[in-house]
Amino acid sequence: MSHFIDIANHFQLDSGAVSAESHGDGHINDTFLLKTENGGNYILQRINTSVFKNAEALMNNVIQVTDFLKKKIAEAGGDPLRETLNVIRTKEGDALYREGENYWRVYIFISDTITLQTCENREQFQASASAFGHFQKLLADFPADTLYESIPDFHNTKSRYLDFEAAVAQDVCGRAAAVEKEIDFVRSRKEFAAVLVDMQERGELPLRVTHNDTKLNNILFDRESGLPLAVVDLDTVMPGLSVNDFGDSIRFGATYAAEDEPDLDRVNFEIALFECYTRGFLGECGSLMTENEKKMLPVGAMMMTFECGMRFLTDYLNGDTYFKIHRQGQNLDRCRTQFKLVSDMEKAKAEMDRIVEKYC
Numbered sequence: 001m002s003h004f005i006d007i008a009n010h011f012q013l014d015s016g017a018v019s020a021e022s023h024g025d026g027h028i029n030d031t032f033l034l035k036t037e038n039g040g041n042y043i044l045q046r047i048n049t050s051v052f053k054n055a056e057a058l059m060n061n062v063i064q065v066t067d068f069l070k071k072k073i074a075e076a077g078g079d080p081l082r083e084t085l086n087v088i089r090t091k092e093g094d095a096l097y098r099e100g101e102n103y104w105r106v107y108i109f110i111s112d113t114i115t116l117q118t119c120e121n122r123e124q125f126q127a128s129a130s131a132f133g134h135f136q137k138l139l140a141d142f143p144a145d146t147l148y149e150s151i152p153d154f155h156n157t158k159s160r161y162l163d164f165e166a167a168v169a170q171d172v173c174g175r176a177a178a179v180e181k182e183i184d185f186v187r188s189r190k191e192f193a194a195v196l197v198d199m200q201e202r203g204e205l206p207l208r209v210t211h212n213d214t215k216l217n218n219i220l221f222d223r224e225s226g227l228p229l230a231v232v233d234l235d236t237v238m239p240g241l242s243v244n245d246f247g248d249s250i251r252f253g254a255t256y257a258a259e260d261e262p263d264l265d266r267v268n269f270e271i272a273l274f275e276c277y278t279r280g281f282l283g284e285c286g287s288l289m290t291e292n293e294k295k296m297l298p299v300g301a302m303m304m305t306f307e308c309g310m311r312f313l314t315d316y317l318n319g320d321t322y323f324k325i326h327r328q329g330q331n332l333d334r335c336r337t338q339f340k341l342v343s344d345m346e347k348a349k350a351e352m353d354r355i356v357e358k359y360c
Contacts, residue, residue: 004032004044010097011088011106014040025117025217026233028324033109041109042088046102051322052235055103057148059095062234063087064146065139065209072138082110083230113220113229119253124226125216125273126280131228132214132249133284136242139209140288144239147209154212154236155244157193157307161186164310167317175317179332185339186310193310196296196303200241204292210240215252242293243300246281250274251305255341260333267337269344274301275355282359294360298352302345309338 004020015038023033023043028051034042047055066087070080080086088106090097097104119125153159164186168176176183199205211218211231218233252259254273257266278297286294312335315322320331345352 004034007097007099007104008034008042008044008106010090010104011042012091013042013088013106014038017042020044024115026324029235034106041111043107043109045105045107047096047105047235049101049103052150054148054150055096058150058235059087059105061147061150061237063095065142065234065237068142069138081108085110085230085232085234110220110230110232112223114223115217115220117217118256118258119216119273122273122276124221125253126276127221127226127228128216128219128253129249129277129280130284131219131231132211132245133281133286135211135231136208136245137285137288140285142209144207144209147238149238150236151238154238155240155304155307156197157303157310158197160307160310160314161190161193164314164317167314171317173317173319179313179316182313182332182335182339186306186313189306189342192303193306195299196241196243199292199296205241205243205296206290206293207239208242209237210242210245212236212238212240212245212248214245214249216249217252241300242285242289243296244304245300246277246297247300247302247304248308249281250277250301251308251338251341253277254301255337257337259337260330261337262333264336264340267340269341269348271348271351271355274348274352278355279359282356286360294356297356298345298349301352302342302349305338305345306342309335309342312338 005017008017008020013036015036017034017036019035020032024031028048030046032044034044049055052058066085069084073080073083086108087095088108089095095105168183213233213236218231219228220230220232222229254270254277255267261267312331316331316335323331325331
């Protein structure tokens, strides 16, 4: 703990750091809750540079976006200290502190909030949809071309498919033979993987400033009111497709099962939750979207669920080198839940289309 306190004291805190404890359930970065002598609370993070190759450019994105959001929030009469992330700079005025190959950053801790790993009720899920829709609405006039692509081809599902095939061919852990069913599931949807990328390349879907990781647990809810307060985890904010932001929320939230639920009988796509989310999302940013964007929302849900399952399977084949695991086989369980949801969505596609049309 003393090492983390030493790191923290390179930043402009309200007073000296006295404790640092592991915090949250994130898969990528290492996160700690800092406490200071004067009772201040902060978040200290070590950026995973295996995932994010250019930490300085990433933080430039975060600074640009949060400064823009704080201005918009203040203009609307909100609280910029609670409704978005606030970066604490180092004593030298930098956004990051470098320690050898490690890059560290600090945010103000947003107190009296909760995060949700799974949806507890429909109202909660609709509120999360409004939060992400509002996030896109606030950033509608942000100059997207000024943002760095923090993970190149992050939601390029065609590229992800090639990564998957490479993992199968290399089979570095000798796991491919035991997951032939999952491999066949991906291969049978090779053409589907290209649909959204091809549309964007043809100019049929516009690039927007998107969050690119719109899971339910990337929203802070106010503990007292239960309402969404702030969208967090901005490392993947960059130009992207609105349908992917929508879709990632659906793949994570339109089920009552955990992402790594081993019992697939408990994993089901809930069409009522899809409708709640669609209502909330389009209610906030639907007027900004093109007809193609709205039409492709169900495909976005299917695509992001398929892509994520494929990524979990790829990582499993590669030896669990990307997503953090806490038990053997966790990435395979994650993969299987996503593929079960894809199968459910394929069966429900016509109903999903009707719901989108209802709220357009």
